[in-house]
Amino acid sequence: MDLQRVLSMKSGVDESSYFNNSKMQGVIISKTKITRQEVALEAYMCAAAGQTMSIAELGCSSGPTAVLVGAELIEAIERKCAQLQRQPPEFHLLLNDLYMNDFNTVFRSLPDFYRQRSGVGHCFISGVPGSFYGRLFPSKSLHFVHSSSSLHWLSEVPEELQYESAQYLNKGKVYISKSSPSCVLDAYLKQFQRDFRLFLECRAEEIVTGGHMVLTLMGRKKSDLTLLEDCYYWELLADALNAMASKGLVEEEKVDSFNAPYYSPSLEELKQLIESEGSFSIRSSEQFEAGWDAVDDQHTICEKGNGRPSYAQCMAKGVRAVLDSMLKSHFGEHILDDLFSHYSDLLENYYSLNKAEMTNVMVAVERN
Numbered sequence: 001m002d003l004q005r006v007l008s009m010k011s012g013v014d015e016s017s018y019f020n021n022s023k024m025q026g027v028i029i030s031k032t033k034i035t036r037q038e039v040a041l042e043a044y045m046c047a048a049a050g051q052t053m054s055i056a057e058l059g060c061s062s063g064p065t066a067v068l069v070g071a072e073l074i075e076a077i078e079r080k081c082a083q084l085q086r087q088p089p090e091f092h093l094l095l096n097d098l099y100m101n102d103f104n105t106v107f108r109s110l111p112d113f114y115r116q117r118s119g120v121g122h123c124f125i126s127g128v129p130g131s132f133y134g135r136l137f138p139s140k141s142l143h144f145v146h147s148s149s150s151l152h153w154l155s156e157v158p159e160e161l162q163y164e165s166a167q168y169l170n171k172g173k174v175y176i177s178k179s180s181p182s183c184v185l186d187a188y189l190k191q192f193q194r195d196f197r198l199f200l201e202c203r204a205e206e207i208v209t210g211g212h213m214v215l216t217l218m219g220r221k222k223s224d225l226t227l228l229e230d231c232y233y234w235e236l237l238a239d240a241l242n243a244m245a246s247k248g249l250v251e252e253e254k255v256d257s258f259n260a261p262y263y264s265p266s267l268e269e270l271k272q273l274i275e276s277e278g279s280f281s282i283r284s285s286e287q288f289e290a291g292w293d294a295v296d297d298q299h300t301i302c303e304k305g306n307g308r309p310s311y312a313q314c315m316a317k318g319v320r321a322v323l324d325s326m327l328k329s330h331f332g333e334h335i336l337d338d339l340f341s342h343y344s345d346l347l348e349n350y351y352s353l354n355k356a357e358m359t360n361v362m363v364a365v366e367r368n
């Protein structure tokens with residue numbers, strides 16, 4: 001799987017787009033707003049006062065939050081400068097994602113952004129296509145880095161599962177599961193360790209001393225890698241695929257050979273990796289649940305009943321907007337409607353017995 005080509009959120013702004021199906025990611029971003037603003041103010045005070053302040057959003061995608069996070073940070077810093085009767089810095093907001101990302105949808109929103117800022121200080125916005133598992137920016141050029149709902153994507157399917165002889169080790173599953181052999185669990189953990197270390201090493205080159213990063217990603221509640229509540233969305237996807245395979249609608253071999261390039265770490269795992277890499281000090285960390293009821297509160301779109309979509313339907317549409325291009329490239333487009341209709345039913349059942357939420361982990365770190 002050439003991930004740089006097939007991992008791309010559903011483009012555009014139509015009903016099935018990532019733009020219109022990323023409310024949960026919006027909730028996750030809103031839950032870390034206070035930490036993000038405190039840390040960005042610190043980055044400004046310590047590392048950027050009086051200069052151009054460079055802020056990078058990694059894995060920005062094409063949803064409503066791509067520019068929003070940077071815009072909110074810039075406003076908070078400008079407010080602080082007004083209180084201190086200081087000239088605010090010029091800002092450079094750098095929006096990164098993989099090459100196939102729909103940057104055009106993001107760029108089309110910029111005239112509104114600049115209109116709202118007319119009469120305020122300068123903010124320059126650039127798109128930076130490329131993988132965050134490599135260098136993206138010049139040395140010592142960034143003051144603040146943010147990434148949300150992106151770092152659980154690995155750079156590739158775990159290397160150890162790509163060998164011909166290993167392709168079917170995780171038979172009938174698409175991610176770590178209770179029935180996965182321990183070598184599958186190890187392969188996922190090792191790939192995440194390699195990737196996250198590389199991510200830290202690259203950012204360590206790019207971030208100035210005293211600069212900060214806030215990273216939020218899907219996580220696990222416990223050290224156990226196989227708890228259903230931490231991976232039910234993959235487990236149910238495998239169930240939906242297997243049900244289609246048993247009816248002859250999908251080749252069984254295709255299901256067996258699909259492994260998601262994804263890993264959700266526990267907070268402890270994440271902190272240990274940051275400490276062992278050594279370039280950053282952890283300033284704060286948090287594990288939290290993001291639930292669909294919070295989407296109700298914020299956006300009032302997912303009420304049950306009244307003909308409105310259920311949490312399960314919203315979740316299924318959200319997962320489809322994220323996985324669309326990856327599943328198309330492996331299984332073909334023809335299976336997707338049936339697959340997600342069945343997936344939605346399985347989620348409905350799961351949410352009737354369990355909370356409709358997902359675990360996230362957040363770390364705020366400072367460059368030593």
Ligand SMILES: C[S@@+](CC[C@H](N)C(=O)[O-])C[C@H]1O[C@@H](n2cnc3c(N)ncnc32)[C@H](O)[C@@H]1O
Pocket residue numbers: 007008009022025026029058059060061062063065066096097098101130131132133147148149150151153154155322
């Ligand atoms: C679920 S979206 C999250 C987007 C946005 N941050 C939000 O919270 O709505 C994950 C994004 O991470 C991007 N991504 C995944 N791996 C990446 C990599 N190695 N380098 C850059 N972006 C990556 C994907 O292309 C996708 O747009």
